[in-house]
Amino acid sequence: MRRRTILGYGAAGAGALVFALFVGWWQVDGPGAPEPVGQRPMALSAMDFSLTDHEGNEVGPETLIGRPAMVFFGFTYCPDVCPTTLSDISGWLDDLGDEANEMSVAFITVDPERDTVDAMSEYVGYFHPAIRGWTGEDEEIAKAVLGFRASYERVPTESGGYTMNHTASVFLFDAAGRFVTMIDYHEPREFAVPKIRRALEEETEGAT
């Protein structure tokens, strides 16, 4: 009887070890490995920035902890890549259906000079209602970009205006604020939606 119990613990221990190894492989070398380029974003809990959402609420990385989160950078004067990203994300959220309500989705502008709270409010209104638009002071935007290990750059145009180069990937975090993975620009929906589900599932695992 006693021997059997010990044996039982042993088996459970071995099982746990195998599981831990599997999780390690998944996250480091397996399909869960981060893209080899650039650096891994920080955990949301380690980031520090303060912005304003499109309804005038004060927001920061802590706003995103507690629910799985999807975060991306852009600007509303961007005619091509940004509306494409916002409509792709709207499509993914439509595919997720009710599950989309369990997520926080933040679109952070890299062009706060033109993207005021009002501008963000009008713009995000055309896309999925889960998408929140965040803007703020230059230096707070810079701190946010740094936390995500993203980048942005203001580029003058011939017409005397300017455009912004910026990271176009979509960052996914679990409910604890840990970075899960990112969706690269142009990644097909067949890959994007399962990645989002993974961020959603990690929340369930953490809760049980």
Next chain:
Amino acid sequence: MRTFFTTGALTALLSSAGALTPALAGSEDVVVEGAWSRASIGMNRPGAAYMTIRNTGDTPVTLIGLTTPLAMMPEIHESKTNADGVSSMAPADEITIAPGESVSLEPGGLHAMLMQLQTPMTEGESYPLTLLFDDGGEVTVEVPILGIAARGPND
């Protein structure tokens, strides 16, 4: 049945021969398909147009510019995303389309960038966009304006 088939084959033969004979300047054989734009918010932000440009002729054609009453500065642009995931956009070089080939202007790549809008782009409306080619030819398409969140010509 047999007679019907023969007539059909003859018609096909005649029409393809008809398509081959003119071939004067290359741009006469340019066909534009699936043009679309997203609506704009006001007139301060630039717009973009997408389409497929097909060269059905037997000489190469080169797209050298654009004009439209909608925008003061229409230009062919190209968005690129580098290995670090950073997207940028810049005017594209002239685009040469080989005989029988086509070029797609699509989100995240080549696009007709419409800078300095003269009127807002309103969903449900359309506007003419003229493509200028190196042989002096022009092709004008009517571009339908879809919603801001549209993802393609059928969205």
